[in-house]
Structures are given as C-alpha cells and as structure tokens.
Amino acid sequence: MQILLYDTTLRDGTQREGLSLSVEDKLKIARELDLLGVHYIEGGWPGSNPKDAEFFQRIRRADLRHARVAAFGSTRRADATCDTDANIQALVAAETPVVTLVGKSSTLHVEQVLETTRQENLAMIAESVAYFKERGKEVVYDAEHFFDGYKLDAAYALATLTAAAHAGADCLVLCDTNGGSLPHEVTEIVQAVQRRLANEGFSNGAAGRGPTLGIHTHNDGALAVANALAAVRAGCVHVQGTINGYGERCGNMDLIPLIANLQLKLGYRCITPEQLRRLTEVSHYVAAVANLNPDTHAPFVGHSAFAHKGGIHVAAVAKVPDSYQHIDPELVGNRMRVVVSELSGRGNVRMRAQELGLDLNGNERVVLQRIKELENRGFQFEAAEGSFEMLVRRAAPDYEPPFELLDFTVVVSKHGAGDIISQAMVKLKVGNEVMHTAAEGDGPVNALDKAIRKALLPHYPELADVQLVDYKVRIVDEHLGTAARPRVLIESARGEERWSTVGCSENIIEASFMALWDSLELPLARRRASCNAHRS
Numbered sequence: 001m002q003i004l005l006y007d008t009t010l011r012d013g014t015q016r017e018g019l020s021l022s023v024e025d026k027l028k029i030a031r032e033l034d035l036l037g038v039h040y041i042e043g044g045w046p047g048s049n050p051k052d053a054e055f056f057q058r059i060r061r062a063d064l065r066h067a068r069v070a071a072f073g074s075t076r077r078a079d080a081t082c083d084t085d086a087n088i089q090a091l092v093a094a095e096t097p098v099v100t101l102v103g104k105s106s107t108l109h110v111e112q113v114l115e116t117t118r119q120e121n122l123a124m125i126a127e128s129v130a131y132f133k134e135r136g137k138e139v140v141y142d143a144e145h146f147f148d149g150y151k152l153d154a155a156y157a158l159a160t161l162t163a164a165a166h167a168g169a170d171c172l173v174l175c176d177t178n179g180g181s182l183p184h185e186v187t188e189i190v191q192a193v194q195r196r197l198a199n200e201g202f203s204n205g206a207a208g209r210g211p212t213l214g215i216h217t218h219n220d221g222a223l224a225v226a227n228a229l230a231a232v233r234a235g236c237v238h239v240q241g242t243i244n245g246y247g248e249r250c251g252n253m254d255l256i257p258l259i260a261n262l263q264l265k266l267g268y269r270c271i272t273p274e275q276l277r278r279l280t281e282v283s284h285y286v287a288a289v290a291n292l293n294p295d296t297h298a299p300f301v302g303h304s305a306f307a308h309k310g311g312i313h314v315a316a317v318a319k320v321p322d323s324y325q326h327i328d329p330e331l332v333g334n335r336m337r338v339v340v341s342e343l344s345g346r347g348n349v350r351m352r353a354q355e356l357g358l359d360l361n362g363n364e365r366v367v368l369q370r371i372k373e374l375e376n377r378g379f380q381f382e383a384a385e386g387s388f389e390m391l392v393r394r395a396a397p398d399y400e401p402p403f404e405l406l407d408f409t410v411v412v413s414k415h416g417a418g419d420i421i422s423q424a425m426v427k428l429k430v431g432n433e434v435m436h437t438a439a440e441g442d443g444p445v446n447a448l449d450k451a452i453r454k455a456l457l458p459h460y461p462e463l464a465d466v467q468l469v470d471y472k473v474r475i476v477d478e479h480l481g482t483a484a485r486p487r488v489l490i491e492s493a494r495g496e497e498r499w500s501t502v503g504c505s506e507n508i509i510e511a512s513f514m515a516l517w518d519s520l521e522l523p524l525a526r527r528r529a530s531c532n533a534h535r536s
C-alpha cells in the first residue's frame with residue numbers, strides 16, 4: 001500500500017528552539033525533499049511573517065517534479081468571516097495547490113483558549129474548509145489535540161472531524177499535538193474515527209469517497225515514530241513529520257526512521273528504493289542547511305548507526321554482516337563501520353586495517369595489545385583513525401620512518417608587560433641527516449609545528465599542503481585538576497583528505513607533540529607506500 005509523506009520541516013520543524021531558516025534555506029530544503037520523493041511539502045504559515053509569504057511566491061518558480069506545496073494556517077477566527085480573516089486571506093494569496101487548516105478538536109481549547117462556543121468552533125472549521133474547496137484547493141485538515149480532545153470528550157472531537165469531512169476536506173489529520181499519547185491509544189482512537197466516518201457514509205479515502213486519514217505526532221513521550229506507525233497500521237495513509245525530527249519542545253515525528261521502518265519492515269510503499277538510498281544524504285543535508293550538527297547516533301542515518309565496537313560483534317559481522325545489524329545499511333545510504341578501541345578483538349583490527357587497505361602481516365595481536373596499553377594510558381583511537389593507521393604501518397617489519405624526532409625544547413616566556421613568546425627547538429633526523437631548527441609561534445604547539453615543518457619541508461615539500469584544521473584537548477582524569485592528563489586530538493587536512501591523530505601525556509605539550517608527529521608522518525608514509533606499490 002502507498003503511504004503519502006507530508007513534510008513539515010519548513011513549518012513545524014522551524015518551531016524548534018534555535019532553528020531558523022532563510023527563504024533561500026527553505027528553497028534548498030524543498031528541492032531536496034522533492035528529490036527524496038515526499039508527496040507534500042508544507043512551506044510555512046503565510047499569515048505569520050513576510051519570509052514565509054515570500055517562500056510561497058518563489059517556490060512557484062522552483063519547478064518541483066513530484067511534491068505538492070502546502071500552505072498552513074488556522075481556521076478563521078471566532079466571530080469573523082473568511083473574507084475578512086487575515087490568515088485566511090494570506091493562505092489565498094499563497095496560491096498553493098494544497099491548503100492545510102488547523103482547527104480545534106478539544107473542548108478545553110475551544111472553551112478556554114479560543115474562548116468561544118463549541119458550535120462556533122464547528123462553524124469555523126466547516127466554513128474555512130468549504131472556503132478553500134470552493135477555490136479548487138486540496139484541503140488537508142489538521143485536527144489539533146485530537147487524541148487529547150477525544151479522551152476529554154470523544155463525541156465533540158469526532159464532531160469536529162465530521163464537520164471538516166462534510167465541508168469537503170480531502171484529508172483529516174489526527175494530531176497528537178502535545179506528544180503524550182501511547183501507541184495502543186493511537187490504534188484504538190484511529191479505529192474509532194474510522195467507525196464514525198463509516199457511519200457518516202465516508203470510507204477512508206482511497207476509493208475517492210470521503211477524506212483519507214492522516215497522522216501528525218510529536219515526540220514528547222519519545223513515541224512519535226511508534227505512534228505514527230501504529231496509526232498507519234490502523235489505517236492512516238497520510239503521515240506528517242519532519243526531517244531529523246526537528247520541531248518544538250522534543251521534536252516532531254522523524255520522517256527518516258518512519259520511512260525506513262514503513263518501507264523496509266512493514267512493506268508499505270513510500271518512495272522508490274533509489275530514493276530510500278538517499279535518506280542518509282538528505283538527513284545530513286538538511287542538518288547542514290539548518291546549521292545543526294547531525295546526530296551521529298540517529299537510527300538508520302547516523303555516523304554510528306552501523307558502527308561496531310565490541311570485539312565479539314565485530315568478529316561476527318566480519319562473517320555475517322546481519323548478525324549485529326537490523327538492516328543492510330546501504331539500503332538507506334549508510335555504511336557499516338568498525339571502531340577500534342580497548343574493547344576490540346583481533347577482528348576489529350583486521351577489519352579496520354582491511355578498510356584502510358593495510359596489510360597487517362600477521363601483526364593483529366601486537367597492534368591490538370598496543371591499542372589496549374595506550375587506551376589504558378588515556379589515548380582514544382575511535383576518533384583518531386590516523387593514529388591507528390600509523391600503529392599498523394609502524395608494526396610492519398619493513399617500515400622505514402620518513403623521519404625521526406630526536407628531541408625538542410619548548411620555551412614560553414613573558415617579560416614584564418610584554419607579550420607571551422612561544423619558541424620551539426627541534427632536533428630530527430631524515431635518513432642520515434640530523435637537523436636542528438627553531439621557530440616562534442602563536443602558542444607552544446604552533447611553534448613546535450613550525451619548527452618540525454622547517455626541518456622537514458626541504459626533504460618533503462608536499463607537507464606544505466598539510467593543514468592543521470582542528471585541535472581539541474580533553475582532560476582524561478579530571479578529578480586530578482591541573483595534574484590531570486590531557487588527551488589531544490588533532491585533525492589535519494590536505495585538500496579533501498582528512499585524518500585525525502591522538503596523543504596523551506601528563507604534559508600537554510608532549511600530548512600535542514605525539515598527535516602532531518602522527519599527523520605529519522601519516523601523509524609521508526601513505527605516499528611512500530603508494531610509490532612502493534607502483535614500483536612492484
């Protein structure tokens with residue numbers, strides 16, 4: 001069965017605290033959602049602000065291939081008319097093929113928030129829906145607080161739905177606005193709605209008689225996806241949510257796991273298998289445009305979603321990938337990864353080395369032992385794959401280090417009111433040549449980096465392109481205060497290539513020096529290995 005996906009990242013998603021999208025951002029995300037194959041894109045609330053109104057003007061020229069654009073707004077105000085209601089007129093001006101109207105289902109909201117009568121609320125719903133049907137729009141009716149309203153006064157909540165249905169709404173969306181419902185309640189209430197609509201002579205949409213049913217859930221009880229799945233299994237065919245679950249408070253229902261579960265576990269059709277393989281990319285793209293870090297642990301699409309760390313798990317997935325994975329990660333555009341740490345077995349080392357194209361020469365045990373020793377001293381290899389690579393390369397019997405650091409001195413001085421001066425002196429050996437260099441820098445690590453490069457550049461000019469792009473310090477045993485051991489992580493880059501390295505010591509300069517050494521040796525070791533491979 002086909003499920004219709006209704007994305008509200010650009011409207012409800014932007015109600016997340018800290019998230020704000022420009023019109024340009026919204027257009028970029030809309031194009032991406034269209035390529036993903038969502039059926040509806042809710043662009044915003046045109047009566048709310050000029051940015052949303054501009055979006056609806058510009059999206060007309062976007063030439064979307066697949067998705068229909070929806071503008072969102074509330075039913076007319078109490079005791080007003082649609083012709084004079086500013087929000088309703090902004091929806092008309094948006095000129096979208098789809099109009100989504102939110103109306104009240106709960107007597108609490110009708111009487112205490114709108115401060116109007118039950119009868120007037122029913123008229124507001126019916127007149128607003130009819131107004132847009134008369135103008136040829138597809139009308140989605142969002143029944144706000146439907147589940148809470150049903151629990152308070154089922155007959156009234158159902159009457160609001162039938163008011164929308166009789167006025168011609170194409171889809172009735174049951175909203176768990178406060179996000180507190182449980183899956184079994186959702187199932188029971190969706191079934192009750194179906195019975196009521198059938199009694200009124202409507203069938204659930206598909207055959208064109210009466211509205212389809214939809215679901216809109218929030219994640220306050222961490223059940224938004226579960227509730228949406230329950231609703232679909234009970235008969236809803238239209239599902240509203242946002243990419244990455246962005247939304248007010250704890251977020252909206254996350255369309256990413258929803259789509260993957262519906263399609264891969266429950267056999268519903270949402271998007272094509274090719275579009276499904278873009279899920280990871282889309283999730284990361286939307287996060288980037290929203291200026292938020294992607295959640296690395298997000299189900300299906302997170303960097304860690306298929307990362308195996310425990311030695312026993314890795315040994316098993318090396319033989320049978322499905323042994324510790326619920327799906328094949330490639331189906332959603334993700335990939336399996338192996339993490340190396342003190343919890344590893346030989347399998348982790350073997351698989352990670354294989355991924356890097358490195359030959360272990362039977363040294364798994366030696367490398368594993370070294371990792372365990374170093375992690376015990378505060379190193380962490382998970383986030384320092386460059387240092388892992390150097391451990392493997394250095395363990396090879398024929399490994400020739402491109403340089404050897406013999407010693408270094410770092411001096412940080414401040415005289416009177418003058419500036420702090422950082423200087424480093426380095427002694428290193430390339431082949432048989434021993435060099436002494438000195439440099440000043442913006443801080444001791446920069447001075448050390450400069451002094452090492454000064455010595456290496458005449459021999460290895462390619463290091464000029466290697467940049468230090470990130471430098472992080474973390475205290476390992478924080479209870480020791482200033483005597484605690486710092487762990488230094490350095491990220492280096494050359495063009496698109498990136499690698500991270502680690503050092504750990506009681507002395508922050510030494511920890512930095514270790515990470516720096518690996519970061520500079522790695523590109524030289526890689527180059528030498530590739531030259532040797534070409535020669536042989």
Ligand SMILES: CC(=O)SCCNC(=O)CCNC(=O)[C@H](O)C(C)(C)COP(=O)(O)OP(=O)(O)OC[C@H]1O[C@@H](n2cnc3c(N)ncnc32)[C@H](O)[C@@H]1OP(=O)(O)O
Nearest residue numbers: 045047048049074075076077078102103104113114144177
């Ligand atoms: C569940 C949801 O996510 S619904 C969407 C929530 N999102 C937003 O509110 C974001 C966009 N909102 C806005 O920009 C503004 O709130 C506006 C433009 C819609 C309204 O602004 P204002 O006119 O200043 O009203 P304000 O926001 O203070 O109060 C809401 C008004 O809408 C009325 N209202 C609320 N829901 C409905 C409804 N379903 N039908 C009709 N009127 C409604 C309230 O009774 C209140 O009316 P009042 O001003 O007569 O008291």
Ligand SMILES: CC(=O)C(=O)O
Nearest residue numbers: 102142144145175177
């Ligand atoms: C309509 C909507 O966003 C809600 O009820 O949560």
